[in-house]
Amino acid sequence: MSSLPIDEAFPHSLTIEIPFPSQRLATAALRSLAVDQELSALVKRDFDLVSATNGLSGDIAQPDSNAVLQVHYKATTPRMLRVAVNGFFESLSVVVQVMEELDVDVLHEKGIEGLEGVQGVEQGLTGTAVGVRS
């Protein structure tokens, strides 16, 4: 973790680094998460793409540079920092789930979650595609 100068107005800060398997995925994550503004003026946030430093990647092979999503949060109080960071991780979970189950190479694999209570599911997928492919 790089040490950044403490901003007196926002003294409580946290830097999080998320290693991704490729720059493509890290970039997609950054661009998806950076769009929405922070809800509170008491929190500031910066995104960056960095390369893996020694010991960070663990057992994930890091052939790409700039495959680590780095986000730096700073806030006026510990509570605001915690709320913002929790929100970040919730959004990140969607990002990672989409990568895990819906990317081009895994989309057609079997789903890992159940569909109880979903309206519109065709049991056994017996429905035809009604001439979609010409």
Add this chain to the structure above:
Amino acid sequence: MPIALGLEGSANKLGVGIIFHPPSTPPSPHDSAHSDDEVPKSQSKPSASSQVQILCNLRHTFVSPPGTGFLPKDTAAHHRRWVVRLVKQAIKQSKIQIEDIDCICFTQGPGMGAPLSAVAIAARMLSQLWDKPLVGVNHCVGHIEMGRTITGADNPVVLYVSGGNTQVIAYSAQRYRIFGEALDIAVGNCLDRFARVINISNDPAPGYNIEQLAKKGGDVLLDLPYAVKGMDVSFSGILARAEEMARRLHAGRKGEQDLWKEGDKVIGEEDLCFTLQETLYAMLVEITERAMAHVGARQVLIVGGVGCNERLQQMMGMMAADRGGSVFATDERFCIDNGIMIAHAGLLQHSMGFRTKLEESSCTQRFRTDEVLINWRD
């Protein structure tokens, strides 16, 4: 291929739909000497009543316990939990490949902030991983376009009534203009909050359960305020009075007050529900009729979750018949929030060249219906 994936999550319903707009082959009045460039714009516009094929329409609803409503944080968590598996199932059920999809459509607003953003993040990821353009859709426009296409109503006055919106809309010069609306809370919100104080189930929807109870009433019409303000309506005062009535009902049963009777009838929830529906729907019928008179329309299209209500459809039908017109409504697959309507409106926008840049894809809780340029209509 004109196929769109639509993601909807502005309230407690998470909808994922995939729609196909088969290209129509309009007979060209021009002879072969004219080049394609000279085909007038109206020839190439997709007509709303041409065939659309719904490849799949999935929905999962977040139902909160009786006596409560759904809060943004929990609703967003629900959408995050379900969006990936619904998209996966949608692709599987539609039997399409990523190459077949033209665009990723998502609800950009209006609605609840956190749930909208949860779904938007998924949409942005798909747009990048699959390399497809994003199309941000206005939720109200989605309802309108789906209603028009499913019912075949060409240019009706639209009553859009749901838990979050109450608007009377008419089309003019490439905009859906708002003729009248609720000034404070939506009619569905009034119904949902009333359902909480009489503690009925929110499954499948509080309004549905109010409707079933109301069918058992009908002997007594109690006294509720009637709040039509010109072209607009107001519901918060009616809600306050209805909540007072519910408290009186409970107090009577507990013995804190006299048991509530009108004549010989002991008043129950069914009488409160009946009275509330009759009052609210009469108000909606009045402002819809005012708009119809204003524009000279004969067709009414009811869209939005409250549009499923049979009593509302019946009352509207009586008014429309008096004017020599007719009412169009869709079934619960389409009037309740769904992903197909987002895919449908999004694909129409996409076909006219509309794209939402990733950096501009943040959601907004306030997105007026007339902010969208309806350039697929004349």
